[in-house]
Amino acid sequence: MNEESVLVTRSLHKDFGAAPALVHAVNGVDLQVRRGETVAVMGPSGCGKSTLLHLLGGLERPSAGAVDVAGQPFDRMSEKQLARARRATVGFVFQAFHLMDELTAVENVELPALVAGVAPKTARARATALLEQVGLAGRATFLPAALSGGQKQRVGVARSLVNEPTVVLADEPTGNLDTAATEDVLRLFGRLRDAGQTLILVTHDQRIGDAADRLISMRDGVFVGDTRPPAGREA
Numbered sequence: 001m002n003e004e005s006v007l008v009t010r011s012l013h014k015d016f017g018a019a020p021a022l023v024h025a026v027n028g029v030d031l032q033v034r035r036g037e038t039v040a041v042m043g044p045s046g047c048g049k050s051t052l053l054h055l056l057g058g059l060e061r062p063s064a065g066a067v068d069v070a071g072q073p074f075d076r077m078s079e080k081q082l083a084r085a086r087r088a089t090v091g092f093v094f095q096a097f098h099l100m101d102e103l104t105a106v107e108n109v110e111l112p113a114l115v116a117g118v119a120p121k122t123a124r125a126r127a128t129a130l131l132e133q134v135g136l137a138g139r140a141t142f143l144p145a146a147l148s149g150g151q152k153q154r155v156g157v158a159r160s161l162v163n164e165p166t167v168v169l170a171d172e173p174t175g176n177l178d179t180a181a182t183e184d185v186l187r188l189f190g191r192l193r194d195a196g197q198t199l200i201l202v203t204h205d206q207r208i209g210d211a212a213d214r215l216i217s218m219r220d221g222v223f224v225g226d227t228r229p230p231a232g233r234e235a
């Protein structure tokens with residue numbers, strides 16, 4: 001593994017189904033992501049973006065090939081080891097937020113820390129600080145139903161950070177948001193990037209692609225482009 005790389009895949013494959021309906025959703029992906037890089041992954045519907053993200057985050061197992069995150073071999077771990085490694089190294093942001101409806105904003109943010117065994121007081125302090133960072137200090141005790149879409153996503157981003165992950169993986173993070181809320185969330189990702197957070201963003205939003213350090217284009221399960229846009233920060 002390259003010393004600077006915090007995420008590496010080798011010849012990664014994921015198949016679904018069986019012949020004659022076999023789908024090669026991810027069909028041989030070699031990727032190295034450096035610490036602090038913001039990577040956007042774009043491509044047409046069904047090209048394998050979400051599947052790739054799930055493989056990178058250990059939510060799905062590859063059919064073949066390797067995934068290393070922070071030096072941890074996700075593809076070779078037991079379920080128990082993988083769950084622990086995932087909690088410690090990866091934060092997820094979802095298009096549909098995936099917040100727990102019956103928990104307040106701060107309870108949603110602290111939950112992954114509690115699951116990871118962090119003491120309740122510490123977890124609450126971290127969650128409170130993160131809500132402040134995403135501009136929602138005044139909404140800590142609100143239930144998701146009382147938050148706007150953009151606010152929900154900012155809670156989702158705060159939650160993704162609570163275990164200080166090596167990498168944040170976001171699947172269409174602005175896909176459910178209106179223009180103003182999209183701007184808010186884009187600004188938030190910009191701040192995370194400036195703070196040195198490694199980010200991988202699957203998106204249809206060209207603005208996210210343009211703002212990334214690196215833009216990967218996917219088609220039919222493979223990378224067909226991997227560029228650093230001129231506007232992107234030099235790594």
Ligand SMILES: Nc1ncnc2c1ncn2[C@@H]1O[C@H](COP(=O)(O)OP(=O)(O)OP(=O)(O)O)[C@@H](O)[C@H]1O
Pocket residue numbers: 016017023024025043044045046047048049050051052
């Ligand atoms: N659980 C599954 N079972 C069977 N086929 C699947 C499964 N998940 C994904 N696929 C197939 O794998 C391919 C890639 O799907 P994936 O969701 O990764 O694409 P995507 O690029 O994220 O699409 P979109 O932009 O529409 O979200 C598609 O052909 C899809 O139908």
